[in-house]
Amino acid sequence: MTDRREINAIGLCGSLRRGSYNMLALRAAQKLAPHGMTVSIESIAEIPLYNEDLRTTDTPDAVVILKNKIAAADAILLVSPEYNYSIPGVLKNALDWLSRPPEPPFNGKPVAIMGASIGHLGTARGQYHLRQVLVYMNTFTLNKPEVFIGQADRKFDANGHLIDETTIRHIAEQLKSLDQLVRRLNPERFALSLNH
Numbered sequence: 001m002t003d004r005r006e007i008n009a010i011g012l013c014g015s016l017r018r019g020s021y022n023m024l025a026l027r028a029a030q031k032l033a034p035h036g037m038t039v040s041i042e043s044i045a046e047i048p049l050y051n052e053d054l055r056t057t058d059t060p061d062a063v064v065i066l067k068n069k070i071a072a073a074d075a076i077l078l079v080s081p082e083y084n085y086s087i088p089g090v091l092k093n094a095l096d097w098l099s100r101p102p103e104p105p106f107n108g109k110p111v112a113i114m115g116a117s118i119g120h121l122g123t124a125r126g127q128y129h130l131r132q133v134l135v136y137m138n139t140f141t142l143n144k145p146e147v148f149i150g151q152a153d154r155k156f157d158a159n160g161h162l163i164d165e166t167t168i169r170h171i172a173e174q175l176k177s178l179d180q181l182v183r184r185l186n187p188e189r190f191a192l193s194l195n196h
Helices: 021-032 052-057 061-072 089-098 124-136 165-185
Strands: 007-013 037-042 075-079 110-116 147-149
Touching: 007 021, 007 061, 007 165, 021 037, 021 075, 021 110, 021 165, 037 061, 037 165, 061 089, 075 165, 089 124, 110 124, 110 165, 147 165
Parallel strands: 007 037, 007 075, 075 110, 110 147
Antiparallel strands: none
């Protein structure tokens, strides 16, 4: 049995910092995606602060564009740092916009999460908080494998390339599991390859 079509995943980074380890991890994920999957990176930098008045009268273009891209995607990859045991405000703000009607695009969508930090826990607490948010958003969040990139300052070289073999393996395994989840949830659209 062969794949009927390619899986299109959207990657969102929860950090706006230039040189963010999480953006570097997301770029690494692009290269580590399994055959039959592509990961396109979209920015949340232009998403304004959530305002219900704006949503009900004139939803900002940046929000509309991102909602449409996510709605059309087969899966989502969220890569985020941890701030104060939780997720960054910019990511929470984007998710607040994306969770609102009409037709919130995360509803029923397969989602994988990972994060990078210079600390030892590699965003574990922030990821568990993010999972709570995704429960409300009614996603199919991948449970395992989890990817916590601790001591991220040692995992990338001076050019921003991921060089830690264990982390490379974990990211590749997570994306393979996301690929399998998408195909299991959408058997009418994807044929599950015997190689998976």
